[in-house]
Amino acid sequence: MEMTVAKVKWLTISICIFLSPLGNSLLALERQPNILVFLMDDMGYGDVHALNPNGSGFETPHLDNLLEKGVVFTNAHSSASVCAPTRYALLTGNHVYRGRNPGGTWGHFSGSQIVSGQQTLADVLSRAGYSTAFFGKSHLGSTFFKSDGTNANGFHDADLSQRFHDGPIDHGFEYSLTLPAGIQSEPYAFFKNDRLARWDNKQKSWQHFTDDGTARGFFKVTAKKSKKIAYGMDNWSTESVGPLLVHDAFAFIDRHVATRGKEKPFFLYYCSQAGHSPYAPPVSFNVKDPLCTNDLSVREAIPIAGTTVNKRTDMIREGDAALGLFIEKLTSLGLFHNTLIVFTSDNGAAVGPGSSWDQSLYHDAKDNSEYGGNRIEVGVENQGRVHRNAQGVAQDGSPLRGEKGFVYEGGHRVPLVMCWSQEIPGGRKIRDQIIGLHDLFRTLCGLAGVSVPADQANDSYDFSKVLRASGIEAQLVRDSLYIQSNRPWEQNTKKIFNTWAAYGVTVANNSTDVWKAVLEYNTKKIDGRSYAKCVELFHLSDDPSESQDLSGNSVRRAALEVQFQGMASGERTVQEE
Missing domain, CATH: 3.40.720.10 (Alkaline Phosphatase, subunit A)
Incomplete structure (x- = not known):
């Protein structure tokens, strides 16, 4: 089969790339x-x-x-x-x-x-x-x-x-x-x-059950604790x-x-x-x-x-x-x-x-x-x-x-x-x-x-x-983050409220400045607060142990409340690229 000059040149270049470090990198990326x-x-x-x-x-x-x-x-x-x-x-x-x-x-x-x-x-x-x-x-x-x-x-x-x-x-x-x-x-x-x-230990494999009756010969009540029945495999x-x-x-x-x-x-x-x-x-x-x-x-x-x-x-x-x-x-x-x-x-x-x-x-x-x-x-x-x-x-x-x-x-x-x-x-x-x-x-x-x-x-x-990137990244990917807790904050035992952590992050002098609000909020909005209320505020950059409540800072508190409310009411928080 006859090969054209163009094809020979392309093949030569391809082989050179394949054998070079650059070629290995390109193949790895693919x-x-x-x-x-x-x-x-x-x-x-x-x-x-x-x-x-x-x-x-x-x-x-x-x-x-x-x-x-x-x-x-x-x-x-x-x-x-x-x-x-x-x-x-x-x-x-x-x-x-x-x-x-x-x-x-x-x-x-x-x-x-x-x-x-x-x-x-x-x-x-x-x-x-x-x-x-x-x-x-x-x-x-x-x-x-x-x-x-x-x-x-x-x-x-x-x-x-x-x-x-x-x-x-x-x-x-x-x-x-x-x-x-x-x-x-x-x-x-x-x-x-x-x-x-x-698990069948002799065959070293998993076995399914063809019918419910057979399954119940192995999967059954294993314990009764506080009047609760617990099911498990034998x-x-x-x-x-x-x-x-x-x-x-x-x-x-x-x-x-x-x-x-x-x-x-x-x-x-x-x-x-x-x-x-x-x-x-x-x-x-x-x-x-x-x-x-x-x-x-x-x-x-x-x-x-x-x-x-x-x-x-x-x-x-x-x-x-x-x-x-x-x-x-x-x-x-x-x-x-x-x-x-x-x-x-x-x-x-x-x-x-x-x-x-x-x-x-x-x-x-x-x-x-x-x-x-x-x-x-x-x-x-x-x-x-x-x-x-x-x-x-x-x-x-x-x-x-x-x-x-x-x-x-x-x-x-x-x-x-x-x-x-x-x-x-x-x-x-x-x-x-x-x-x-x-x-x-x-x-x-x-x-x-x-x-x-x-x-x-x-x-x-x-x-x-x-x-x-191998260097230090100064540009923030996130300037906010929200974490849900399943416990009330320190002063509240009302279970109708979810407790959330809301973070606000900025960059100043090539270092991050992080504030965190502890918020009461009910995401179900049934018999509970449908707006976010900041109950504690911490400056994590200076106080990573969260020992000093700064919720008296009304400006910071309000900013994080508004920020959280916008998140909770929106269909998405990720920004379009």
């Missing part, structure tokens, strides 16, 4: 990254050793290593100070009140928080060619059906052989292995592709949940590589159970034999229980170990350098065994307790060991105020580490940007070169330019 979002449960900012070196009572080696290779946002916030609203916001890029119900959590028999017409991050990535998978705690609501196809009222009358509706499979995920309510409440069971499944073990999830996630990665190859991208959303009560860390974390949680004699076993301060922190160690296994898996397959890894938590640190505060500065109206100063967790099993300030410390070392559920910083400032060694300059701490987890939607799409429909992710901002 290949979309795999995306792994690793979401911890109830892990505090100060539970990361590298972010709390003077207070941490245990090591998080894999997370610290990821932090060194990647980028950490030191002013990152969960979308709410409790888990379910954050999970909705992360997947949809919306504030929680844009869903079916502005509160959380949502039941298994009353529908999903994700309403019709709302697309998830998985929906958008799937259309862009990604394989998508969900592992772990979903907590977004669902609908189960009776045998006749009508809606079930509970597990007692649901057909357990059917797929439930409004789960991950209906919201963009091709594969899922989920815990609808995590490990803290029923059902104590796994659902594979939104169908009840039981071989349920809280200690084995983490190993089973990682085992199945690795199987998904292997299937993806085998069927679609390494050139096609995947999105793996891993929602770890580690960190939440009941605190039941395995003695042995063994991915190859997930139910073997007490044998440390085998080579694959990773010791967990008893290795840190207490059972809560042991579970944080479990999450760190799981992250390390993911990195090892990706590296062994040659996928690490083109995988965008995101590590974060759904809210601030939860109360742990043996935890207390060293000062009585504030009164918590919900629990009628005093707190303040340094949060201290002492060793229960390991006497003499101490973990300080799981809720986190500011840049100056001062402890953050509050913990999970609180409107204050300790309730929702979370670790956020992002690493894509092939594209994102690593070894950086971004201190001058304020970011929410609902921003991950547009940020991940921006990094992957995937467009977001104009009517979706209405409260999500794109931070991809900040991540790609």
Whole structure:
């Protein structure tokens, strides 16, 4: 076959580009990254050793290593100070009140928080060619059906052989292995592709049920507490949940590589159970034999229980170990350098065994307790060991105020580490940007070169330019941020009000100036205040511990009230590009 001069020239240029460093860079940019979002449960900012070196009572080696290779946002916030609203916001890029119900959590028999017409991050990535998978705690609501196809009222009358509706499979995920309510409440069971499944340890695989009667031979009432019936699988073990999830996630990665190859991208959303009560860390974390949680004699076993301060922190160690296994898996397959890894938590640190505060500065109206100063967790099993300030410390070392559920910083400032060694300059701490987890939607799409429909992710901002830049970014991506709490502020016990944190951020002299208002507002607007009222005001730039209420500053107070009201009444907060 005769080749024209033009074709020869084009081929020569193409070969030269391919062999040059520039060519490698161009090829890399044309290949979309795999995306792994690793979401911890109830892990505090100060539970990361590298972010709390003077207070941490245990090591998080894999997370610290990821932090060194990647980028950490030191002013990152969960979308709410409790888990379910954050999970909705992360997947949809919306504030929680844009869903079916502005509160959380949502039941298994009353529908999903994700309403019709709302697309998830998985929906958008799937259309862009990604394989998508969900592992772990979903907590977004669902609908189960009776045998006749009508809606079930509970597990007692649901057909357990059917797929439930409004789960991950209906919201963009091709594969899922989920815990609808995590490990803290029923059902104590796994659902594979939104169908009840039981782990067969002999076959090392998940088994579905062909009919409801067979399912009920294994899935039944497991306990009665306070007259409440709890359903669960007969071989349920809280200690084995983490190993089973990682085992199945690795199987998904292997299937993806085998069927679609390494050139096609995947999105793996891993929602770890580690960190939440009941605190039941395995003695042995063994991915190859997930139910073997007490044998440390085998080579694959990773010791967990008893290795840190207490059972809560042991579970944080479990999450760190799981992250390390993911990195090892990706590296062994040659996928690490083109995988965008995101590590974060759904809210601030939860109360742990043996935890207390060293000062009585504030009164918590919900629990009628005093707190303040340094949060201290002492060793229960390991006497003499101490973990300080799981809720986190500011840049100056001062402890953050509050913990999970609180409107204050300790309730929702979370670790956020992002690493894509092939594209994102690593070894950086971004201190001058304020970011929410609902921003991950547009940020991940921006990094992957995937467009977001104009009517979706209405409260999500794109931070991809900040991540790609190696220098300090002076231009703010966000000048405001809003976080929902599920607790009343210090002086109010009226549950009809939601409590919100509203941030106002400006740049002066190449540094950010951050103000924060604590607001009362009822997003339902039923029997409650339909306007925002600032009840506390803090200048976080000078007072990161939120110890001085400046709500007497009427100008600042009014500005944040108006700013919040505009957000709450609008269809979107993200600015058009």
